[in-house]
Amino acid sequence: xxxxxxxxxxxxxxxxxxxxxxxxxxxxxxxxxxxxxxxxxxxxxxxxxxxxxxxxxxxxxxxxxxxxxxxxxxxxxxxxxxxxxxxxxxxxxxxxxxxxxxxxxxxxxxxxxxxxxxxxxxxxxxxxxxxxxxxxxxxxxxxxxxxxxxxxxxxxxxxxxx
Amino acid sequence: xxxxxxxxxxxxxxxxxxxxxxxxxxxxxxxxxxxxxxxxxxxxxxxxxxxxxxxxxxxxxxxxxxxxxxxxxxxxxxxxxxxxxxxxxxxxxxxxxxxxxxxxxxxx
Numbered sequence: 001x002x003x004x005x006x007x008x009x010x011x012x013x014x015x016x017x018x019x020x021x022x023x024x025x026x027x028x029x030x031x032x033x034x035x036x037x038x039x040x041x042x043x044x045x046x047x048x049x050x051x052x053x054x055x056x057x058x059x060x061x062x063x064x065x066x067x068x069x070x071x072x073x074x075x076x077x078x079x080x081x082x083x084x085x086x087x088x089x090x091x092x093x094x095x096x097x098x099x100x101x102x103x104x105x106x107x108x109x110x111x112x113x114x115x116x117x118x119x120x121x122x123x124x125x126x127x128x129x130x131x132x133x134x135x136x137x138x139x140x141x142x143x144x145x146x147x148x149x150x151x152x153x154x155x156x157x158x159x160x161x162x
Numbered sequence: 163x164x165x166x167x168x169x170x171x172x173x174x175x176x177x178x179x180x181x182x183x184x185x186x187x188x189x190x191x192x193x194x195x196x197x198x199x200x201x202x203x204x205x206x207x208x209x210x211x212x213x214x215x216x217x218x219x220x221x222x223x224x225x226x227x228x229x230x231x232x233x234x235x236x237x238x239x240x241x242x243x244x245x246x247x248x249x250x251x252x253x254x255x256x257x258x259x260x261x262x263x264x265x266x267x268x269x270x
Contacts, residue, residue, distance in 0.1 A: 010245045010246050010249060012246070012249040012250050012253050013253075014253040014254065014256065014257050015257075016256070016257045016260040016261055017260075017261050018260040018261055022260060023260050026256065026259050026260040027256060027260075030259060033259045034252065034255040034256040034258065034259035034260075035252065035255070036248070036251055036252055036255060039248065039252075094184075117260075119253065119256070121253060123245055123249060126245070
C-alpha cells in the first residue's frame with residue numbers, strides 16, 4: 001500500500017453487499033447488532049447499545065439493571081455518507097471525562113454501484129489519550145507497523161477469530 | 163520492538179490483568195503490593211505479570227531485593243495493534259449484519 005497515514009491513527013476498510021442507506025443504518029442505529037459483545041465497559045449484563053442519531057448525542061451501553069455507560073459523543077452525523085464519534089475511553093478502559101484526551105472515529109460510506117458500499121474507518125488522534133502513546137511513533141516505521149492492521153484483518157477473515 | 167498482537171489480545175482479555183495494568187499505570191508496584199490491593203493471591207499476581215511482561219505491556223526493574231513493575235511506555239504501541247484488530251473484527255461483524263435480511267420495518 002502506498003497510502004500514508006498519521007502515526008496516531010488506525011484504519012480499517014470493508015466492502016459490504018448492501019446499499020449505502022442500509023449500511024449507514026446498520027452501522028449507527030443497529031450498532032448493537034454487530035458490536036463485539038466482549039467490548040463493553042459495563043460491569044453488568046448488557047441490555048442494549050444506543051446510538052443517538054444527532055450531533056451532540058451519545059453512543060452508550062445500557063445494562064439490564066439500567067446502568068448506562070456513555071462512552072462516545074456524536075461529533076458529525078451526515079446520513080448516509082459520514083459519521084464521526086468520539087472514543088471517550090482511556091488507556092485503562094475507563095471513561096475519559098476530559099474531551100481533550102479522547103480520540104475520534106470517522107466512518108465514511110461510499111457507494112460502489114447500487115448494491116454495495118465501501119466503509120472506511122479511521123480511528124484518529126490516538127496520541128490525545130496520553131503520554132503512553134508516544135511510543136507509537138517509532139512503531140509505525142517498523143516493518144510490522146502499518147501493515148499489521150491489514151494482516152489482522154486477513155487473520156480475522158481466515159480464522160473468524162472469536 | 164516486535165509486538166506479538168495475539169499475546170497482547172490474550173493479555174488484555176483478562177479482567178484481573180486489566181486491573182493490574184490499571185494499577186501499574188498509576189503506581190509502579192512490586193508483586194506483594196499488587197497482591198495486597200487486588201483480590202488475587204500473590205502467585206496469581208506473579209503469573210499475570212508474566213503474561214503482561216511477555217506481551218510487552220509491562221517492564222520490571224530491580225530495586226533492592228524487589229522487582230518493581232511498571233507499564234512499558236514503548237509497549238503501548240501494542241494497544242494500537244489491539245485497536246487494529248478490534249476494528250478489523252468489528253467491521254466484519256458489521257458486514258455480516260448489513261448483509262443479513264433487513265428487518266421488516268426497513269423494507270421500502
